[in-house]
Amino acid sequence: MTLGTWFALCIALVAAAELVRALRHRAIRQERWRRFFRHRTTSWGLGILAFLIIVALAAPLIAPFDPNRQLDIVHLKNQAPSWTFLFGTDVLSRDVWSRTVYGARVSLGIGALGALLAVSLGTLVGALAGYYQRWVDAILMRGVDVGLALPRIFILLMAVALWDGLPFAALVLAIGLTSWFGTSRLVRAEVLSLRQRDFVVAARALGAGSGRVIFRHVLPNAAAPIIVSAALGVGNVLLLEASLSFLGIGIKPPDPTWGNMIADNASSIYTAAWSTLFPGLAISLVVMSLNAVADGVRDALDPRTDGP
């Protein structure tokens, strides 16, 4: 780590903290934001996520080494963490810190895009099924059942076979297309119960078209479980990516993702634990932060949880 990269890292930390502070400031004014920030963990979660996103965006400034450069394959292989190599080096003598920083880009990207695709699809299908009911519901939900009856790894493996190795876009698409089934069930249930409510009946009585009713009235009230599902979905996608890399299918080398860093160094897990520990911790950190934020969102949007 050079002076410049330390400086950039500190700036990222400060920026994330400031961002959270600014949002909390807004919390004073609005009820929902106040509820969002009620637990301290939510602030921490939000701060960590912000920090990771800033780090990912500013990767060239924060990473001292080229993440793919094999520095010295004979002498610098599997070095323990030090001041030069903050997280140590991996089996191919690459700087683990730099790879983790650059890996944030790909991992968070896959996570966000994959979850976005999955949630969008799931919401669409679930909303349609829940709103229109009857045969639309029956067909869509049977389709969902088919999708749920097969585990994802199965389908993804076959998808890999068709694509002969997965480039980034294909991986995101494949993950997104196979992860929406649970969300659709969730959204359907919510829509089912919401469509009886007064405001929906009123909207329809006033002559609003179905599309308008769904998007302007029903879905915003179903937002809580959707957002929570999205937040959790990102974590699931990250873990899925790690599993796929372990199986040998995933982002092509040499580009780092947290998942393929763990997979590539799995054989050194007992002798050079740092090369798998730090990307693993990064994934854990993201999942935990997302959960904290999801809890906050649930609190903010769902007035029922005024528990003891």
Add this chain to the structure above:
Amino acid sequence: MLSAMLRRFHLTSFIFLAVAALAPAGCERRGGCTGPNCGTLIDAAVTEPPTLLPPSTEDIVANDIGEQLFLKLADVGMSTNTVGDEDFQPLLAQKWEWDGPLTLVFHLDPRARWQDGPRVTAADVEFTFNAYTDSAVGSPFRPKLHRIASVTQRDSLTTVFRFKEKYPEMFYDAVYHMRILPAHLLRPVPRDQWKTAAFGRQPVGDGPYRFVRWQAAQSIELVADSTFFLGRPGIRRLIWRITPNLQVAVQQAIADEADVREQLVTPDNVARARAAPQLSVYPFRGSVYTLLLFNLRASDDTTKPHPIFSDRTLRRALSMAVDRASLVKSALGDLGKVPPGPMSELLGIWDPDIRQLPFDTALAARILNGQGWRDHDGDGIRDKDGQPLAFHILVPTSSVLRRQYARLLQEQFRALGVHVEIDELEPSVVNQRAATGKFDTIILSRQNDPSPSSGIAQSWTRAGFGGSNFGRYYSADFEQLVDRAVTATSRDQARALWRRAMETVNADAPGVFLYALENVGAVHKRIENVQFRPDSWAALLRTWRIPPDRMIDRDRVER
């Protein structure tokens, strides 16, 4: 209901009772085998063989188990010398003699018996040869037997081999490749169904061990034949335990749940095995080498030359850019060597002084510049006429070491301005692509026989097109040298010719010969008389022994 029951018995005490009920069962141990011929040997195997019928598979584990079940006529000794017949050990054949320059006569041991009763006869040998060379069986060993004209029986214990030509390794070809099969059991099976025959899952042989059971995806068990005519095996039971993950297989050996791990592969595993108190570590000459093979024909059309690799100068330049010694040091430490050609250390022709291309990135860069490959657009990749100098490396997902090498090579070529993409695909797809020539380069591992004559000819000559010569390398000089080397009359002459052949291949750079693995195996300390024959570690298993005073629990099981 549930709540009431839980109020009466605490859940915890319920669990406690259950465990207590089962615990005494743990004290129950069956068995009371005593004496020098007890013992159980567990091998932590990493793959499950597709079949145990010898001609139908080249799988390593199938070969190891085949060594215990089926006998060859004779086998190489520890020196693995394949020339002449002095260093060979008699097995099924008690003695032999030459009846003319092209005729070899074997006299079978009358004590040899199949495990279901009948004697082993010359009819079995004749049947075996016909099966191995039958194209309906499709045996991968078939090309290795092409110099034998016929095998016939003179009487029930005498079998006659006739060759097409005279060459130094006639005896080796006659005995090494075939395991003799029971004609009376296999004759009824249609030849084109041998690959899927039930016999392959329940084999009957004439060797030192008998087949007991095969639990799919779990284990294969053999038991010693105490009446084996060449001496009762020392260890009573052999169990191959199938554990797909190499690391976990090594862990089983370290945790004393397996007795043998014949290949530790990585320096980390070797270090851990050395640290385990109950294991001894045995290095032995490796029989496998790995290379980055260039495809000399276009990947989408094998009739057209490859845009990059059909050019010999380009191939040489690319080969010179790879620092093979550092790669070996990094990935394998002391457990590998840079091969002086397409060979492993097992081959007698291994000679570090064979002329090879040097590691010289400056020279490589100069050559590329001279050919017009320069970085015209400043993106770090050389290009010519608008085309970048780029290719793909194909590597199977099953091998951690080869995947590591793919990444190392990617970086080496990047330093030279060549863009490499790695395609990691499943082994079956990789093999299929290799066989049909749909690749730019591929990282392959090859296992050597003790003699170069079979493997090398198949892999690097025109006879191997559509076979193992995936890159379609052809050199008239090389083929001529190989022919002369195989038929050379004196060992020194053969060596000199093989050396020149290897130098020709090295100069033509059909690939980069990356590493030859030094095998290191781990065996439980209690086992005595451990000998690893370099070409087949399990060949001498029947001579391993466990002294009665060193037996542990699993040795005493008697069933």
Add this chain to the structure above:
Amino acid sequence: MMGAAWLLRRLVASIAIIFAVVTFVFILIHAAPGKPCAGQPEDVDPAVCAQLNRQFGLDRSIPEQYWRYVVALAQGNLGYSFSLRRPVADAIAETIPFTLQLAGAALLLDFLLGLGLGIYQAGRVNRLPDVIIGNATLFIYSLPTFWLALLLLLVFGEKLGWFPVGGASDPVFCPVVDSLYCVRDRLWHLVLPAATLGLVGAAGTARFQRAAMLDVATQDYVRTARAKGVPERRVVWRHQLRNALLSFITRFGLAFPFLLTGAVLIETIFAWPGMGRLAFEAILTRDYSLVTATALVASTMVVGGNLLADMLLGLADPRLRVRAGADVEALTA
């Protein structure tokens, strides 16, 4: 209304789903490149290759192969696996007990541990034990399963030696289960793989259960019961335990497919001879009949399990039939 009509409708729908799954898988695996010459890994003589393809009917068109497959299926013939050299039915039948053992044990651990932790946490909400367990469950939930597997193997298998390192049974003493000792042996081999799967599941269940119980605690009937002076414990046990069981059954439907064929990594690392590993290797070797048969068996078990779960739910609480899936978070693995 729970009746024969509902059951019949569900049965028909179930069969349709299974059929759709099998068709989908069939098309997918045949469309995948890499026709492997009937599964031979080594380079084979092209004549032999063609002959093998003829033998297994791989040289016909896809629709024709599909038709022949369906016809064979109707006759109860699952086909022949050319990568394993044995009938598909045999290969799959051998893995089913192991898969069920692993799934069953993992679900049991998931339910007991998750429920216990969730209830414990809800009873001490926002105090230190709750916070610690909450963070611990979140952490475990965020670990990649194969990392957890390798860790457990190292600690409990190698270093402490409490449990065996991989495998389903001791090949020396217990290749077949013929005594109480062998039963214990099987259980001991089951612990680590089931723990890996179950811990992650339990973490999810605990979080979910905690939230559900906090939810219920504020619902009217609980308040009423409290107001009436009914002992708190009775309220907790009867209503919430029952709800926990019911919601677990709902979520079990989502987790079941994963436990059946998605637990590939666990089965590979622990050398557990289950259906996941079988399916994975079948895909790798393009063993068409084995892949489609595995999909068939797995989806039958999943659909059957879901049907059973829905029946239980319907029996227990008619309300839940409508809101099936309402409280379900998308906790797919």
